[in-house]
Amino acid sequence: MEFVSTRGQDRTPIERALSLGLASDGGLFLPMQWPRLRPDDFEGADTTPRIAERLLQSFFADSIFAADFGALCDQAFTVQTPLKPLRDGQTSILELFHGPSGAFKDVGANFLATMLAHLNRGATRDTTILVATSGDTGSAVATAFYRRPGFRVIILFPDGRVSARQAHLLSCFGDNIQTLRVAGSFDDCQAMAKAALADQTLVQALNMTSANSISLGRLLPQMSYYAEAALRYFRAHGEPLNVVIPSGNLGNALACLIARQIGLPIGRVLISTNANAVLANYVHTGNYQAAPTKATIANAMDVGAPSNIERLIYLAKHDPSILRDLDSVSVPDDAICARIQAFYQTYGEIICPHTATAAEMLAQRRAAGDHAHYAVVATAHPAKFADVVEPLLGLSVPIPECLKPWLARPAQAAQIGVGLDALKAALGP
Numbered sequence: 001m002e003f004v005s006t007r008g009q010d011r012t013p014i015e016r017a018l019s020l021g022l023a024s025d026g027g028l029f030l031p032m033q034w035p036r037l038r039p040d041d042f043e044g045a046d047t048t049p050r051i052a053e054r055l056l057q058s059f060f061a062d063s064i065f066a067a068d069f070g071a072l073c074d075q076a077f078t079v080q081t082p083l084k085p086l087r088d089g090q091t092s093i094l095e096l097f098h099g100p101s102g103a104f105k106d107v108g109a110n111f112l113a114t115m116l117a118h119l120n121r122g123a124t125r126d127t128t129i130l131v132a133t134s135g136d137t138g139s140a141v142a143t144a145f146y147r148r149p150g151f152r153v154i155i156l157f158p159d160g161r162v163s164a165r166q167a168h169l170l171s172c173f174g175d176n177i178q179t180l181r182v183a184g185s186f187d188d189c190q191a192m193a194k195a196a197l198a199d200q201t202l203v204q205a206l207n208m209t210s211a212n213s214i215s216l217g218r219l220l221p222q223m224s225y226y227a228e229a230a231l232r233y234f235r236a237h238g239e240p241l242n243v244v245i246p247s248g249n250l251g252n253a254l255a256c257l258i259a260r261q262i263g264l265p266i267g268r269v270l271i272s273t274n275a276n277a278v279l280a281n282y283v284h285t286g287n288y289q290a291a292p293t294k295a296t297i298a299n300a301m302d303v304g305a306p307s308n309i310e311r312l313i314y315l316a317k318h319d320p321s322i323l324r325d326l327d328s329v330s331v332p333d334d335a336i337c338a339r340i341q342a343f344y345q346t347y348g349e350i351i352c353p354h355t356a357t358a359a360e361m362l363a364q365r366r367a368a369g370d371h372a373h374y375a376v377v378a379t380a381h382p383a384k385f386a387d388v389v390e391p392l393l394g395l396s397v398p399i400p401e402c403l404k405p406w407l408a409r410p411a412q413a414a415q416i417g418v419g420l421d422a423l424k425a426a427l428g429p
């Protein structure tokens, strides 16, 4: 299969799409054709790796990955993503935070690391992975690439705009992981990463690619947990699964929309944002307008120029049905706080501020008379946001075992200014 840039000037096989991250014309890669799959096509696929293999194999057919694709899926899809029914019988929670860094990003980061390691077998040069993070992607990428021979990771995060635990998790690795605190917003970090990836001299010198969701190696595997949850729900109830997804850079929600287009039994897709409302504005008006980032307590979604909106606009132009049964709502901080409390009282479940935006959007739908079954997508472990969640609930959130060793380590990150020159200076000669 071939992949094409959203800007139309780059067409390539999967190996090069993964090596580049960003297309050479500055666009984002998408498959030239989409497979069509029905629930029956997954018959006999009962585990996470087997469902992922069947879902993704056509994208990797005729590539260097094809012969080993099943084994690669066994290595890549190790994170459990359970769909847990809640006690009202009409709501489930799709927990995506059981990976090594406590966020949904672990699934995509581990897949990307597995595929790049396979692609680079026998390479004589190290690959540099550049990643901009508003809190969660950075530590997921760090755990996926930590001490992997042949890889160096550079993390850019907005100084003072992530939770205390996120800052620690981003800065505690060392070794082949270098963390830089940028004196700006996430959008500044993302713009620096994209500028670096567009600078061919720098890209060649560092053999550099991306681990953000601009990379197909992040976007494609993020479909797998929607496929698995929807298939399990469909097999049990004979109905498609409706979902409510918190969104920042739009990679996670877009993966769900694509999985639905491919034919997975997914019904309505509701997308919540924090006070950064550009996506909700696009969904309601059809116009996309980037906006300066607002700092919120759901900080991993503090994105004023979501990367994947370029993919969504491209796909909607070619097939508007991707936008069917889609809605989006922007949720301010006070409603996030109230929803964390209400969710705990109603269900006994502790949720992170990002997940709370989805829970709040669903509560608004329920109040308007929508009593269908929905899965609330839980994107990060609440312990990463103890500073927000614990005072609201008056309890302490247990830290998951996987985070404890990292949080016990010292943390260190150099501060840099905004812009490509500042990044180049920090990267050294």
Ligand SMILES: N[C@@H](CCOP(=O)(O)O)C(=O)O
Pocket (backbone or CB within 6 Å): 132, 133, 134, 135, 136, 137, 138, 211, 212, 213, 214, 248, 249, 251, 252, 300, 301, 307
């Ligand atoms: N919400 C993200 C921002 C980067 O998004 P990505 O999915 O493009 O990596 C974060 O937590 O870093």
